[in-house]
Amino acid sequence: MPLFSSVLVANRGEIACRVIRTLRTLGIRSIAVYSDADRTAKHVTDADTAVRIGPAPARESYLDIPAVIAAAKASGADAIHPGYGFLSENADFARACADAGIVFIGPGIDALDVMGDKIRSKNHVAASGVPVIPGDSRPGLSDEDLVASAAEVGYPLLIKPSAGGGGKGMEIVREPADLRDALATARRVAAAAFGDDTLFLERLITEPRHIEVQLLADTFGTVIHLGERECSLQRRHQKVIEEAPSPLLTEDTRARIGQAACRVAESVGYVGAGTVEFLVSAQAPDEFFFMEMNTRLQVEHPVTEEVTGTDLVAEQIRIAAGERLRLAQDDVSLTGHAIEARVYAENPERGFLPSTGTVLALREPVGEGIRVDSGLAVGSEVGSSYDPLLAKVIAWGATRSEALRRLDRALAATTLFGVRTNIEYLRLLLAEPEVQSGDLDTSLIDRKLPSLSFARPDDELLAAAALAVWGEGSSHPAGVAAGSAWATLDGWRLGNPRPSVYRFAIDETTTATVSVSAAGAGASVRIEENEPHTASLRVLENGTGVLTWDGETRMLSLTRTATGVWVGRDGFSWELPLLSRAQRLASRLAAIARPDAARTPEVRAPMPGTVISVPAPNGSTVNAGDTVVIVEAMKMEHKLTAGVAGTVSISVVPGDLVKLDQVVATLTPELAPETFTPRPTVEGDTA
Known part of the structure; x- marks a missing residue:
């Protein structure tokens, strides 16, 4: 008999696919849920059956508790696995499952209540004797309370939302003058992401390392840890590359931090898989401070699975079904080293703004020690409604250096066309000397990013794109007989052949012209x-x-696409739109028609998204760098700023959906008064 007959996976993307994979190995029927945006997504096709739960916005689908419960009842699910994010740490959802007679594959409601509130959890853990970061974590702090306590906490400090995780809503404040604006942003993001804008303050620890401990706990009171993960490579508080075990900890510190994590879990009667996160100073690696407990599976759980040989999802399911843990603490051993890189839909060249599109081509790496957790397939639509995480590439090696080499090769062997990704950026990070040596901290990426140089399409890639288009010259015009000299569009004519000329747009301002002509068996x-x-x-x-x-x-x-060519090599990829003669002409005419365009600069949306705020009133005067519109895309806020000082004309309102490069505001600079010099009068001049 299976542990459960049917399990509904209340999530999407790569984590839903990963949970479904384990359900299949356990012989359990899997049920997917999907929004209108995910109707043909991979997790839907991977599951045994699927149920629609609402339109694209997460609040109306994946975060809609009644809709998810109704889908579970209608499909005959015995249990619900929440994955991570969405409803995974929502106590109200766990209560709704219990009320419906459906098993929630996660911790008890009390643990969710205590650990789901970062203020309450910090105070609770401190009372249990686990060291915590200095700060102000009193419940219900107003902005005035936070401003008043900031001086005592000290700068630099960190504003953190009490609910949720993943770095969303966290703001670093280095100067008192920046505090109020940062509080407003943090509250807005926290309310949008978690439905709770409660905030607290913590002292910002310099050169910190982010260490987290994986736990398993059954309903019989047994709690064990499966070692730690190093998650210090972060950008904007979002983890980018994680590994297990940490290259920092000694065996003694590993044992002490593991015991502290178990003590945290025991203090709330924890059940299931969970993670306790700590900050460890790089300057004092034997000291650690509790940050928070994640009462769910973590994105980076595969690295722990690879070094322990334990399927954490299978253990979650067994525990939820009432089984005892089959492992004792002494049975846990860490073998080799595993490193994970997160593949995001984002454009590093445009400040890592979210990227959208349709997956046109996909080649994921395989090989010894390589694992890919992915929610992608050719034809997958990557929109702006959800988190930009697309896949995770994991490498295991007998040593850390071997794992690093395997991961780099795996990323180089990855091809993903149709959506811009961070794969090249991941390879650049892995090559950094500090990463190679394990000398990490959470600000390393911020320090290194300005010196990273991203590739551009070189001559060989441009030539390949042009040859791909040129090779289509075999298609002949309508009404021309096949085999006729006029049937091919290869530039043939009497005398010397005329080159076929292709102009590709490399970015908004740069083009490249490639000429191709026949030359023997190949081309020139x-x-x-x-x-x-x-x-x-x-x-x-x-x-x-x-x-x-x-x-x-x-x-x-x-x-080849309808509008151009995607090209790539060694993990690098680029879209090269092919400019038609009409497009080139339109561009020239636009430049002629608007010679004063520089006087009316436009503020454009750098990604598709939703307008959530317009700080600059229409007709107001702003300075260069002032925020005029705030757009939310893929669960992140993006401030669009004025490029020059002037009077702003706003063309959007909160709630509007905007497209890539859509004009959201126009700035009219104030013109300096011109000095008028009368023209000398000349006799007979009637002008």
Whole structure:
């Protein structure tokens, strides 16, 4: 008999696919839920059955407790696995499951109540003798209370929402003058993400390392830890690369921090899988401070699974079904090293703004020690309604250096076209000397990011894109017989062939012109006015391109689209839209028609999203750098600022959906008065 006959997975994306995979191995029927935006998503097709729960906005679907409970009842689910995020730490959801007679695969309601509130949990843990970070965590603090206590807490400080996690709503404040604006932002983000804008303050620990301990606890009072994970590589409080075990801790500290984590769990009668997070100063690695307890599965749980050989999802299910833990603390051993890299839909070249699109081509890495947890498939739509996490690439090795090498190779072997991602950025991080040596802290990325240099399409990738288009010259115009000299569009004519010229848009302001003409069995390719190269391209069925470039072979990836070509190599990818003659002409005419465009600069949405605030009233005067519109996309706020000082004309209101590059405001700079110099009068001049 299975542990449960049917389990509903109340989540989406890669975590839903990962839970469904374990349900299948356990012989349990899986039930997916989906919003209108996810109708054809991978987790829907992976599951045995699926139920629609609402429209795209999370509040009307994945966060709608009655809708999820109704789906579980209608599909005959015995239990619900919440994954992480959404309703995974929601005590009201756990109560609703209990009221409906459905098992919630997670901790008890009391543990959710205590640990789901960061203020309450911090005070509770401090009373249990576990060290905590200095700060002000009194319940119900108003802005005035927080301002008053900030001086005592000391700067720099960290504003944190009491509810939720994932770094959302956290604001670093270094100067008293910045505190009130940061409080307003933190409350707004916390209310939108968690439905609770309660805040508290903590002293910001410099050079901190983020260490978390994985726990398992059954209903018979047994609590064990499965070692720790190092999660110090973060950007904007969001983890980017995680590993197990931490390269910082000694065996003694590992045992002490594990015991402290178990003590935290025991203090609330914890049941299931959970994580206790600590800050450890890089300057004093034997000291640690409690931050919070995550009463759910963590995004980075695969690295613990890889070094312990334990399926944490399977253990969650067994515990929820009433089984005893099959492991004792002495049975837990850490073998080798595992590192995980999070693949996000974001554009590093545009300040890591969220990216959207349709997955046009996908090749995920395989090989010894390589694991991929992914929610992607060709045709997947990546929108702006949900978190931008797409997949996780995990590498295990006998040593940390081997795991690093395997992870880098795996990322280099990953191809994802249709959506801009951070894969190249991940490889750059892995190559940093501090990462290689394990000398980490949570501000390392902020320090290193300005010096990271991102690639641009080089001559070989541009040539491959042009050859891909040129190779389509075999299609002939309507009414022209096949085999006719006029049937191909390859530039053939009497005398010397005329080159086919392609102009690609590299970004908003940069284009590249590539000329291609037949040359024997291949082609002659010229980039701009540079010397020509002899080249040929062969495209395999899986999208791999074999480019012969001046007699040498290059391997790359490419996909032809209706508007251009996606090209990539070694984890780098780029969209190259092909500009038509009409587009080039329109661009020239626009420049002619608006010679004073610089006097009316436009503020554009750098990503699709929802307008949540317009701080600058229409017609007001703003300074360069002032925030005029705030857009939310993929559960993050993005402040759109004025490029110049002037009078602002706002073209959106809160609640509006905006598209990529949509104009949301226009600035009219104040013109300096011009000095009028009369023109000398000339006899007979009638002008």
